[in-house]
Amino acid sequence: MKFTRDTLKTHRDSLRVVKARTTVLVGMGTCGIAAGAKAAFQTLEKAIADKGLQDVVLKRTGCLGLCFAEPTVEVKNANGTSTVYGNVDAAFAERIVTEHLATGTPLTENVYEQPAADLFDEDAAPLKQMRIALRNCAIINPEMIDEYIARDGYAALEKALFEMTPDEVVKEVTDSGLRGRGGAGFPTGRKWMFTKNTPADQKYIVCNADEGDPGAYMDRSVLEGDPHSVLEAMAVAGYTVGANQGFIYIRAEYPLAIDRLNLAIKQAKECGLLGEKILGTDFSFDIELRLGAGAFVCGEETALLASIEGNRGMPVPRPPFPAVKGLWGKPTVINNVETYATIPMILLKGSKWFNSIGTATSKGTKVFAVTGKIKNSGLIEVPMGITLREIIYNICGGIASGKKFKAAQTGGPSGGCITAAFLDTPIDYESLQSIGSMMGSGGMIIMDEDDCMVDVTKFYLEFTVDESCGKCAPCRIGGRTCYNILDRISKGKGQPDDLQKLKDIGHAMRKASLCGLGQTAPNPFMSTMKYFEEEYRAHIEDKKCPAGKCKDLLTYTIDEAKCVGCTACARRCPVSCISGQVKKLHVIDQSKCIKCGQCYEACKFDAVKKG
Amino acid sequence: MSKNKLPDELLRFIDEWKDKRGNLIMVLHQVQEHFGYIPREVAFEVADLLNVPVAKIYGVITFYHLFKLTKPGRNRIAVCMGTACYLKGGEDIILELERLLGVGINTVTPDGEFSMEAVRCIGCCGLAPVMTINGEVYGNVKKAELTKILKKVKGGK
Numbered sequence A: 001m002k003f004t005r006d007t008l009k010t011h012r013d014s015l016r017v018v019k020a021r022t023t024v025l026v027g028m029g030t031c032g033i034a035a036g037a038k039a040a041f042q043t044l045e046k047a048i049a050d051k052g053l054q055d056v057v058l059k060r061t062g063c064l065g066l067c068f069a070e071p072t073v074e075v076k077n078a079n080g081t082s083t084v085y086g087n088v089d090a091a092f093a094e095r096i097v098t099e100h101l102a103t104g105t106p107l108t109e110n111v112y113e114q115p116a117a118d119l120f121d122e123d124a125a126p127l128k129q130m131r132i133a134l135r136n137c138a139i140i141n142p143e144m145i146d147e148y149i150a151r152d153g154y155a156a157l158e159k160a161l162f163e164m165t166p167d168e169v170v171k172e173v174t175d176s177g178l179r180g181r182g183g184a185g186f187p188t189g190r191k192w193m194f195t196k197n198t199p200a201d202q203k204y205i206v207c208n209a210d211e212g213d214p215g216a217y218m219d220r221s222v223l224e225g226d227p228h229s230v231l232e233a234m235a236v237a238g239y240t241v242g243a244n245q246g247f248i249y250i251r252a253e254y255p256l257a258i259d260r261l262n263l264a265i266k267q268a269k270e271c272g273l274l275g276e277k278i279l280g281t282d283f284s285f286d287i288e289l290r291l292g293a294g295a296f297v298c299g300e301e302t303a304l305l306a307s308i309e310g311n312r313g314m315p316v317p318r319p320p321f322p323a324v325k326g327l328w329g330k331p332t333v334i335n336n337v338e339t340y341a342t343i344p345m346i347l348l349k350g351s352k353w354f355n356s357i358g359t360a361t362s363k364g365t366k367v368f369a370v371t372g373k374i375k376n377s378g379l380i381e382v383p384m385g386i387t388l389r390e391i392i393y394n395i396c397g398g399i400a401s402g403k404k405f406k407a408a409q410t411g412g413p414s415g416g417c418i419t420a421a422f423l424d425t426p427i428d429y430e431s432l433q434s435i436g437s438m439m440g441s442g443g444m445i446i447m448d449e450d451d452c453m454v455d456v457t458k459f460y461l462e463f464t465v466d467e468s469c470g471k472c473a474p475c476r477i478g479g480r481t482c483y484n485i486l487d488r489i490s491k492g493k494g495q496p497d498d499l500q501k502l503k504d505i506g507h508a509m510r511k512a513s514l515c516g517l518g519q520t521a522p523n524p525f526m527s528t529m530k531y532f533e534e535e536y537r538a539h540i541e542d543k544k545c546p547a548g549k550c551k552d553l554l555t556y557t558i559d560e561a562k563c564v565g566c567t568a569c570a571r572r573c574p575v576s577c578i579s580g581q582v583k584k585l586h587v588i589d590q591s592k593c594i595k596c597g598q599c600y601e602a603c604k605f606d607a608v609k610k611g
Numbered sequence B: 001m002s003k004n005k006l007p008d009e010l011l012r013f014i015d016e017w018k019d020k021r022g023n024l025i026m027v028l029h030q031v032q033e034h035f036g037y038i039p040r041e042v043a044f045e046v047a048d049l050l051n052v053p054v055a056k057i058y059g060v061i062t063f064y065h066l067f068k069l070t071k072p073g074r075n076r077i078a079v080c081m082g083t084a085c086y087l088k089g090g091e092d093i094i095l096e097l098e099r100l101l102g103v104g105i106n107t108v109t110p111d112g113e114f115s116m117e118a119v120r121c122i123g124c125c126g127l128a129p130v131m132t133i134n135g136e137v138y139g140n141v142k143k144a145e146l147t148k149i150l151k152k153v154k155g156g157k
């Protein structure tokens, strides 16, 4: 049925009259499913039926953000309390039903602190996390539009269409201080204004769901857990700038997100919330998906538009900016998934509210995907201005296996590292930039003392070299040259002036590259060379890798005192370079050793030394 | 070139998308979904049907990592080499798989059973290291489990 303004309201009210009952939510994003959420769901379903439990609702939702404990199940008790269980396998799922649900007393095992109790309770202090973009993830069933509508879904669109002029929407978004969450941090309101003020017979709204930064997955989580929030915001943008067609450019690597978006679009059309004459007004807006095909550079906006047009995804120089001349030459608003997901809340709660969160220049919240050597890896949404220390040690439980924190990399292959000296710097767009990193899309990779900065930097360079589209020389040739230099440094063949060379080429790439990919590609080595110069020097001058990561600089030796002559190492060695008889000392022939580390792993007596 | 070589399903898709702008990449996805790669003769037929030069089609295919020009194995293994997985030992998983399968990366085993490639982040970084086999995601992969997983996948087909 197609809603009008009035029927949407009555429908929403009717959805809200629910009687108090127990709800069981199973996080079924890609990662939850990979960890076994389907089995947990089926067991819960069957056990609830077997026990004949009435008044228990079983729901699939998006991801809760506790990636380290997937699959997760949250039980919302009828009395308002709730328990989050992690690592729920089939057996434990059975116990949730037979013990917790049947008796009403929560289990004590596998309970994970609700990702800060303050998540859903805004009065609780101190506020560590705060969910705006992720507000519905893990709460609603993303496959049912009613659940979104019940939580004020499409109320922002309704408000815009019936109570606000396009200028007022632009003003509200501008006043909120919202900046793009896709990397560059451009003020969203200004972008919309440019497009609105450019006269054209056709305009487009594009959502950038390419999420190319390896180590970031907040966009996937939003699309899988709350697809309607993005659709609604795109429609608002369409109304604001005068566009009737939207495209979501999504990477083909996200099949579940694609399915959920397709379903959401279909449902929204059936309800008259997308398509012709939305809510009975004269405004029509349609959204189609376009799939990426595995090219990082297509996250860059001009390359992305080229890809939607069906071409090779090569960037073009800006200006003109897409806001003025974009898809097929028409004015085009292009924003990131998280940016869109934030918009409905700004319209509903007002720009003042949003503007009061965050720092002087960066307002609102940011979602970070915290991964790497962190104890509780996962997705968190925190107010801008939070410190890295709070993120790592308070929210994410510190470094895994108790090792020492070395650095956090933000901004992915375009970013830089944050060292221990900056653990207490409030994080916002400007502060990260001033220390040589960047906000990027919110991937945050935590590294400990076992990680070698030369090795990681080489990894990033390999990525950008591979992903360079090759159109401009500074990026194509400069990137390759820098990679070669880093490669030889990691192999102990670095030359004394290599660091200076990297700096010189880096400066040239920053200045002369055509698009953001090449301009930012030097960031990883510029930043690590600044903060970890000794580590580079150790590779170049002493031919040593202090972290013990760069294979070519390692030597494996056997400790005479510890070797018992069990032959385990010699049997594992793929190049047969270990000699020695049973119960006699074994010796590694260094000239043949390929440093694969198999002997190191095979030895049960700790006799093989790496150094 | 004869038009009856393409399966109906594909022809219907192409027909539906024919007049939409920017349809080429969507069509190529569909072709790859069907064949597992983009066979040369199909690329020529698509060129005919969409009325675009073959050169343009190959321009696009070779630009994007996802499009393949050769037939993959019956079971397609993709090991993530995104940052999180790299730090958590993604490379070791690749080396171990190469050892177990006896072929290098981007190669099909002689029996046509498996092929393996390295891919960028698949968005499950919290479960690093991660790999997918035929689209199904395996998280927290351990080297020691690989033999078992391969056996199961091969047996399941």
Ligand SMILES: Cc1cc2nc3c(=O)[nH]c(=O)nc-3n(C[C@H](O)[C@H](O)[C@H](O)COP(=O)(O)O)c2cc1C
Pocket: A179, A180, A181, A182, A183, A184, A185, A186, A188, A208, A209, A210, A211, A212, A213, A296, A297, A298, A299, A300, A301, A302, A334, A335, A336, A337, A339, A441, A515, A516, A517
């Ligand atoms: C090499 C490169 C890759 C990018 N990748 C992405 C991406 O994956 N997702 C994204 O939203 N923005 C990405 N961007 C930023 C976009 O160009 C653009 O700034 C963004 O989509 C604008 O949306 P926003 O203002 O909402 O952030 C990338 C930029 C560059 C230079």
Ligand code: FES
Pocket: A214, A215, A216, B080, B081, B082, B083, B084, B085, B086, B120, B121, B122, B123, B124, B125, B126, B128, B130
């Ligand atoms: S880095 Fe492997 S899934 Fe993201």
